[in-house]
Amino acid sequence: MSPLLQARDAGLSFGRTRALRGASLTIDAGEVVAISGPSGSGKSTLLHCLSGILVPDAGEIHYGGTRLDELDEDARARLRREAFGIVFQFGGLVPELTAAENVAVPLMFGGLGRAEAAGAALEWLGRVGADDCAPLRPGDLSGGQTQRVALARALATGPKVVFADEPTGALDSAAGEQLLGLLLTTAREHGTTVVLVTHDNRIAAFADREIVVRDGAVAEAAEVSR
Numbered sequence: 259m260s261p262l263l264q265a266r267d268a269g270l271s272f273g274r275t276r277a278l279r280g281a282s283l284t285i286d287a288g289e290v291v292a293i294s295g296p297s298g299s300g301k302s303t304l305l306h307c308l309s310g311i312l313v314p315d316a317g318e319i320h321y322g323g324t325r326l327d328e329l330d331e332d333a334r335a336r337l338r339r340e341a342f343g344i345v346f347q348f349g350g351l352v353p354e355l356t357a358a359e360n361v362a363v364p365l366m367f368g369g370l371g372r373a374e375a376a377g378a379a380l381e382w383l384g385r386v387g388a389d390d391c392a393p394l395r396p397g398d399l400s401g402g403q404t405q406r407v408a409l410a411r412a413l414a415t416g417p418k419v420v421f422a423d424e425p426t427g428a429l430d431s432a433a434g435e436q437l438l439g440l441l442l443t444t445a446r447e448h449g450t451t452v453v454l455v456t457h458d459n460r461i462a463a464f465a466d467r468e469i470v471v472r473d474g475a476v477a478e479a480a481e482v483s484r
């Protein structure tokens with residue numbers, strides 16, 4: 259396997275809080291990695307730096323041959339659209355659009371026609387068990403439904419990397435495991451790399467590797483058997 263994503267000594271402050279302080283890791287193409295660690299240790303900040311949502315103020319982020327931290331906002335947004343699927347803790351869906359439209363819009367950005375995108379969106383909502391949600395707006399969805407729709411949106415574009423921040427946090431454990439299973443099955447079928455932030459050991463155990471973050475840096479990397 260070849261390295262796909264790398265943080266080299268990444269640091270980032272929010273005001274006086276040093277959220278990341280010299281975080282380094284390497285993730286290979288096709289790997290499923292869980293980032294775990296105590297609350298406030300910097301897991302989400304690291305995920306946001308790896309996915310180009312935030313730019314570190316020290317160190318480097320590499321995606322393939324690209325220095326992600328040196329790209330401007332437009333280039334990072336394009337890369338996120340074209341290569342990444344992102345599942346936020348609270349869905350991150352566009353409130354004015356229906357669930358079906360939320361899934362379809364990135365497909366249209368990717369070049370599909372309206373009808374084709376709408377059909378594919380319904381198919382993905384079906385796969386994540388959210389067919390009923392298609393005509394609803396995010397404000398009318400439960401937490402679990404929101405996460406299903408967010409997952410459908412992230413997977414539909416066929417991303418190279420899926421970044422997920424507590425993707426099953428709003429679901430009870432059986433539903434959470436089912437959704438996680440769907441993410442991992444889809445990812446392994448397509449060789450998609452998955453970077454998953456979780457505080458739940460049961461979820462981390464599904465990953466190929468667990469990376470533990472403490473005090474803004476990578477504390478240890480442990481191989482977790484599948």
Ligand SMILES: Nc1ncnc2c1ncn2[C@@H]1O[C@H](COP(=O)(O)OP(=O)(O)OP(=O)(O)O)[C@@H](O)[C@H]1O
Pocket residue numbers: 272273275276277295296297298299300301302303304457
């Ligand atoms: N936008 C922000 N503004 C100010 N401080 C922030 C911001 N984002 C994160 N922080 C701070 O940076 C530190 C790391 O936060 P981060 O969310 O990355 O941790 P985490 O490990 O993901 O936590 P949790 O498991 O509770 O979500 C914390 O002290 C947090 O309060």
